[in-house]
Amino acid sequence: MDIQAEKLFLIEELVRTDDIKLIEKIKALLTNKSNPILGYNVKGELITRSQLVKQIEEAEARMDGGEFTSQEDLEKQSENW
Structure with a gap:
């Protein structure tokens, strides 16, 4: 065609x-040519490049602030499941 x-x-x-x-x-x-769609979230909503960058920056800030669970802690928690 x-x-x-x-x-x-x-x-x-x-x-x-x-x-x-x-x-x-x-x-x-x-x-959205300058801010392309990169995928969709679990609700089927569009995720643009700028949204993904913002989410990554927020996650890195939480990690830098100590807001995370280590692999070791997760393994201990999973023993009680």
């Missing part, structure tokens, strides 16, 4: 759909 046929197919499918989540995802894909 050539590019024009592909575009027409997408337009027709968009016109037919009532799925707002699908439309939001397509819109996000088309508008």
